[in-house]
Amino acid sequence: MSSPFHAGLVALIGRTNVGKSTLLNALVGRKVSIVTPKPQTTRHPVQGIVHRPGGQVVFVDTPGFFKTRASRLVDELHGRARDALEGIDAVVHVVDPSREPGAEDQQVCDVLQGVAVPRLLCLNKADLRRRPALESWKARAGEYAAVVETSGRTGLGLDTLVGELLSRLPEHPPLYPEDQVTNAHRDFEIAELIREQVYLQTGEEVPYRTVIELDSVEPAVTREGQPFLHIKASILTPHDRYQRMLIGVGARKIRDIGTAARQELESRLGQKVFLDLDVLVDRTVGQ
Ligand SMILES: Nc1nc2c(ncn2[C@@H]2O[C@H](COP(=O)(O)OP(=O)(O)OP(=O)(O)O)[C@@H](O)[C@H]2O)c(=O)[nH]1
Ligand SMILES: [Mg+2]
Known part of the structure; x- marks a missing residue:
């Protein structure tokens, strides 16, 4: 008789910038969640699916906790992270021991207090030589079902993490077909x-006051008969000032954003892309 299959949902939760999305991408084997050095890069929970012969782990990446002046965006992101814990089977608390624990870590611990499923502690960024908070996190091991050291950058500890999770997930058939690695749709x-x-390419304030709107995605063919995908998108922002920053002197900024995004899109979609990118003022963004 073959051994039972285990599958379930596992939330990655933690302070902003601890490397949750990088970890998810490394676990899945491709970029399913975007990564930048700026806080609160992840805005929407994205699922990344890890397939193993004996089971399936569906990781849910969440927006990181960020202590800053009160804003509707931050409240909304914290709310989405909390909501992502609904119906999960285990939770991985990801921490970055290269930084001293802060108020945001405490906020995460408070949220985890109310979670009844197994909790694992992930001591991430293990590739960094200086991790002054490592011992103080290890001292809290008793609060968790398991502690694993990982690096999303080098892949260290990822198999151990998946193994620890699979042994705690319920007996359940796969939640997704074997060829699916994310729940995110193409658009x-x-x-x-x-x-x-x-x-990646604008300063501190601008990214938080932008929304990307996809206007159209159409297959097309060049005059020479080469197929490509014509993507028309707009960056919406509430102020003329941000619009000017996004366009840049001589439209250089928007050209750089467009070129880099097109390269990423071509490698993701496996085909030629023509990206038509506009920057528009929309007073309702980020209100
Ligand atoms: N040295 C090192 N850096 C890492 C590692 N994982 C992530 N980083 C860096 O840490 C920064 C934040 O990474 P993210 O994966 O976006 O972090 P996050 O926790 O998803 O952040 P939010 O979405 O803002 O909550 C980026 O600059 C990454 O390159 C790691 O394992 N080692
Ligand atoms: Mg993230």
Whole structure:
């Protein structure tokens, strides 16, 4: 008789910037969630699916907790992270021991207090030599079902993490077919890859006051008969000032964002892309 299959939903939760999305991408083996050095890059819970012969782990990436002045966006993102814990089978608390624990970590611990499913602690960024908070996190091991050291950058500890989770997930048939690695739809992924470049290529304030709107995605053919995907998208922002920053002197900024996003899109979609990118003022964004 073959051994039973285990499958379930596992939330990755933690302070912003601890490497949750990088970890998810490394676990899945491709980018399903965007990554930048800026806080609160992840805005929507994205699922990444890990397939193993004996089971399936459906990881749910969540927006990180971020202590800053009160804003509707931050409240909304914290709310989405909390909501992502509904109906999960286990939770991985991801921490970055290269930074001292802060108020945001406490916020996460408070949220986890109310969670009845197994909790694992992930001591991430293990590739970093200086991790001054490592011992203080290890001292809290008793609060967790297991502790695993990982690096999304080098892949260290990922198999151990998956193994620890599978042994705690319920007996359940697969939640997704074997060839599926994310629940995200193509158009969401396209908008996210553009947003990633806005985060990477603009200053502190701008990314948080932008929304990407996908206007159309159409297959097309060049005069020479080469097929390509024509993507028309807009970066919406509430102020003329941000619009000017996004366009840049001589439209250089928007060209750089467009070029980098097009390269990412072509590698993601496996085909030539023509990206038509506009920057528009929409007073309702980020209100
Ligand atoms: N050295 C090192 N850096 C990492 C590792 N994982 C992520 N980073 C870096 O940490 C920064 C944040 O990574 P993300 O994966 O976006 O972090 P996150 O926890 O998803 O952040 P939010 O979505 O904002 O909550 C990026 O600059 C990553 O390159 C790691 O294992 N080692
Ligand atoms: Mg993230």
